[in-house]
Amino acid sequence: GAARxxxxxxxxxxxxxxxxxxxxxFLVERLxxxxxxxxxxxxxxxxxxxxxxxxxxxxVEALVRWVDDEHGFISPDEFVPLAEQSGxxxxxxxxxxxSVLRQLALWNAxxxxxxxxxxxxxxxxxxxxxxxxxxxxxxxxxxxHEQVTLExxxxxxxxxxxxxxxxxxxxxxxxxxxxxxDYGVGYSSLSKLKQLPVDELKIDKSFILQLPESEQDxxxxxxxxxxxxxxxxxxxxxxxxxxxxxxxxxxxxxxSVQGYHLARxxxxxxxxxxxxxxxxxx
Ligand code: C2E
Ligand code: MG
Ligand code: MG
Ligand code: MG
Numbered sequence: 582g583a584a585r586x587x588x589x590x591x592x593x594x595x596x597x598x599x600x601x602x603x604x605x606x607f608l609v610e611r612l613x614x615x616x617x618x619x620x621x622x623x624x625x626x627x628x629x630x631x632x633x634x635x636x637x638x639x640x641v642e643a644l645v646r647w648v649d650d651e652h653g654f655i656s657p658d659e660f661v662p663l664a665e666q667s668g669x670x671x672x673x674x675x676x677x678x679x680s681v682l683r684q685l686a687l688w689n690a691x692x693x694x695x696x697x698x699x700x701x702x703x704x705x706x707x708x709x710x711x712x713x714x715x716x717x718x719x720x721x722x723x724x725x726h727e728q729v730t731l732e733x734x735x736x737x738x739x740x741x742x743x744x745x746x747x748x749x750x751x752x753x754x755x756x757x758x759x760x761x762x763d764y765g766v767g768y769s770s771l772s773k774l775k776q777l778p779v780d781e782l783k784i785d786k787s788f789i790l791q792l793p794e795s796e797q798d799x800x801x802x803x804x805x806x807x808x809x810x811x812x813x814x815x816x817x818x819x820x821x822x823x824x825x826x827x828x829x830x831x832x833x834x835x836x837s838v839q840g841y842h843l844a845r846x847x848x849x850x851x852x853x854x855x856x857x858x859x860x861x862x863x
Contacts, residue, residue: 626846640696682722698730703741706748726756735767786820793825
């Protein structure tokens with residue numbers, strides 16, 4: 582019965598814990614290696630954002646991908662937190678920034694003028710060299726400040742409030758756009774939001790995925806959009822998977838949308854082609 586099962590279950594549990602721990606250790610080592618070698622295991626994908634008022638693709642979000650020789654595809658939802666816990670995030674973000682700006686410079690040169698959003702963590706922006714190295718990379722690439730949006734999650738921001746707000750203020754003063762990512766799942770109050778030096782709210786996809794079916798999500802999203810606008814912010818919805826969702830967001834005066842309905846994240850080459858055919862039909 583129960584008494585006999587318990588030690589066994591405990592052992593199984595511990596074994597599971599050990600395995601998870603070993604996997605984390607292993608992944609951190611592999612990630613370190615991937616960053617040093619820069620041999621294609623890490624690469625970037627880009628997902629377009631549609632500006633609803635203009636009916637134009639004006640920005641893309643850069644999303645990092647990692648395919649390890651041994652472990653195959655590893656989700657950024659798994660390895661980005663590991664990079665944060667192990668301190669590797671500084672190097673990872675530096676790699677992302679450099680690679681994204683290089684790509685943006687190529688697009689600029691070919692006459693394709695897109696803005697790009699880069700995901701950063703509070704650790705990144707609080708790092709003393711972050712702004713300098715970002716400015717350095719900008720100069721090297723010839724990309725303009727206003728082409729770059731930095732996305733930081735609401736939760737990350739609130740967990741590191743004092744320092745993060747100070748750094749964001751400096752970044753905004755330097756000319757970068759700032760977006761609060763995954764908005765709505767954190768716990769920032771209205772008064773906090775007002776004090777933050779941000780340009781854009783990105784409503785978390787958990788409120789968007791079932792938008793057409795959920796009256797509750799519709800209420801939350803429409804009031805978030807109104808609130809954002811009252812605070813002078815642009816509001817973006819991520820996770821738009823259906824035309825019904827898109828129609829609702831348009832009616833709610835959402836500023837931009839991003840999601841599988843429009844396009845999945847894709848390689849730079851695929852995005853260039855996708856954009857050309859999209860621009861033709863639009
Ligand atoms: P995020 O910044 O909130 O990015 C949006 C996520 O939603 C992406 O997942 C994207 O692929 C996914 N997505 C977009 N449209 C849809 C849709 O219509 N339906 C669904 N179900 N999902 C959609 P991804 O690429 O797996 O990234 C997960 C998270 O990992 C990101 O969430 C971000 O927090 C983090 N991340 C990704 N790339 C980077 C990076 O370069 N640096 C850092 N620091 N974090 C990153
Ligand atoms: Mg993001
Ligand atoms: Mg998000
Ligand atoms: Mg997210």
